[in-house]
Amino acid sequence: MLYPLFEWHGVGNGMLMAIIATYHILPCHLATGAFWITYFMERKAYQENDLAMLEFVKKYSLLVLIFCFVTGSLTGAGIWYAATLISPRAISGLIHNYVWGWATEWVFFLIEIVTIYTYYYTFGKISRKAHLRIGLIYAMSAWLSMVIITGILGFMLTPGKWSETGLFFDGFFNPSYWPQLFVRTAFMFVVGGSYAAIVASFLKDPEVKSKAMKVAAKWGLGGLIVGGLFTVWYFTKIPATAKTIIFEDLAFTKTMFKVAIGTGVLLFIYFGVWGFMKSKTAGPIPAIIAMLVLFVGICAGETVREMARRPYLIPGYMYSNQMIAKDMKPKGVKSEVARFNKEGVLKNYYFAPDSVKEIDATNFMAAGRILTKLECISCHTVETSGFFSIPKLMVKFGAKTPEEVYDFLDALDDYNYMPPFVGTEKEKRAVAAYIASLVNPDQKADPAWVLGK
Numbered sequence: 001m002l003y004p005l006f007e008w009h010g011v012g013n014g015m016l017m018a019i020i021a022t023y024h025i026l027p028c029h030l031a032t033g034a035f036w037i038t039y040f041m042e043r044k045a046y047q048e049n050d051l052a053m054l055e056f057v058k059k060y061s062l063l064v065l066i067f068c069f070v071t072g073s074l075t076g077a078g079i080w081y082a083a084t085l086i087s088p089r090a091i092s093g094l095i096h097n098y099v100w101g102w103a104t105e106w107v108f109f110l111i112e113i114v115t116i117y118t119y120y121y122t123f124g125k126i127s128r129k130a131h132l133r134i135g136l137i138y139a140m141s142a143w144l145s146m147v148i149i150t151g152i153l154g155f156m157l158t159p160g161k162w163s164e165t166g167l168f169f170d171g172f173f174n175p176s177y178w179p180q181l182f183v184r185t186a187f188m189f190v191v192g193g194s195y196a197a198i199v200a201s202f203l204k205d206p207e208v209k210s211k212a213m214k215v216a217a218k219w220g221l222g223g224l225i226v227g228g229l230f231t232v233w234y235f236t237k238i239p240a241t242a243k244t245i246i247f248e249d250l251a252f253t254k255t256m257f258k259v260a261i262g263t264g265v266l267l268f269i270y271f272g273v274w275g276f277m278k279s280k281t282a283g284p285i286p287a288i289i290a291m292l293v294l295f296v297g298i299c300a301g302e303t304v305r306e307m308a309r310r311p312y313l314i315p316g317y318m319y320s321n322q323m324i325a326k327d328m329k330p331k332g333v334k335s336e337v338a339r340f341n342k343e344g345v346l347k348n349y350y351f352a353p354d355s356v357k358e359i360d361a362t363n364f365m366a367a368g369r370i371l372t373k374l375e376c377i378s379c380h381t382v383e384t385s386g387f388f389s390i391p392k393l394m395v396k397f398g399a400k401t402p403e404e405v406y407d408f409l410d411a412l413d414d415y416n417y418m419p420p421f422v423g424t425e426k427e428k429r430a431v432a433a434y435i436a437s438l439v440n441p442d443q444k445a446d447p448a449w450v451l452g453k
Ligand code: HEC
Pocket: 250, 251, 310, 311, 312, 320, 321, 372, 375, 376, 377, 378, 379, 380, 388, 390, 393, 394, 396, 397, 408, 417, 418, 419, 421, 435
């Protein structure tokens, strides 16, 4: 293993990814969904010669441009930086498979950037037909970037035939590809509709406001209904173990699932009430609350999707701690689990100092510390007050002494959502000694026990 470790103390690497990635979903789905709404609104406004509506479309498109192309680009690049720092080996694996996928996506990004600026700055200055076409080119290229990225995202949950063949399109058109694409396509309209409702809620003229609110609500409601149906389809395509993790193993994913459904219901009510019944008087506060509710729903939904991937980064191939779980024959990559169990993890970890590669009575705590970080901090923190804190979870589980922690590590295979412990007998005991010292700093493991004497 050739990469150094990154650790965000107390907060955790998973949380760092979650914060950036969940936020990114708002601007990126807005960027893909909003211009279908503007396209149809603009076309209708031309047909009816409705200048007030055109003014709304212009304002909305500017606010989409600013929001998406500032925060969306920052967080989009942020995801790459964070993911590369946290899981360099997984990103390397993805790049080796999908570099041309991303290259294609970036072509569409470029078209998006050029067309959105052209669209805004040519408003009212070129023929209506040409202007509409620019909007449509933007909408299509933005959606096509989703068509591509969904292939790679879906691959990370359901790699399908790729696991046997290693071929690009076997991984890309994976079992959850189509349902996920349709779910995202539907929900991008919900994001677009919510944002349009915020912009509309600031309009002064009650007639224009009402018209714009209705359009926003129609897209929002449509997206919610269709997206909900596709979500059901999506759940039929994810592996049985993933469903066990979500609905049986982990209480908080079950809660998150309920939260996601609850936010959908609240948004449904919002669009129904403020989009139709109170469309003339709809103010910014309910619109902003609706956007916050939507954000909570996205957080919850994405948490569920991410947890379903445990204990892998690339299912069946690479664990969350970046160890290779199984042979990948087409790529000539061999499983590391059996090899590391025999040879030791530290001997195979480039960044482990030479002084810990051979475990003895003087260095086992240092060795245990490095191993714990290597194997566990992709999902946990070691600080007592941290998120998913190992010492806290150990106490809850009832393992406090080195021997009890050892037994826990020995039985890690029984968990659906955690990788097995990898390493030699001595390494396992060194980790047990280190974790027991996190639970109780006064507790010192007996070196003879660690060394198996
Ligand atoms: C792929 C992510 C992942 C990795 C890697 C991982 N865990 Fe976990 N672990 C989890 C999740 C998720 C939970 C459930 C947390 C909860 O219930 O709040 C958990 C729960 C636990 C628990 C509580 C178990 C119980 O039954 O109550 C302990 C203790 C624990 N982990 C220790 C470890 C140790 C030690 C390592 C490293 C050897 C490790 N974990 C590696 C994801 C992981």
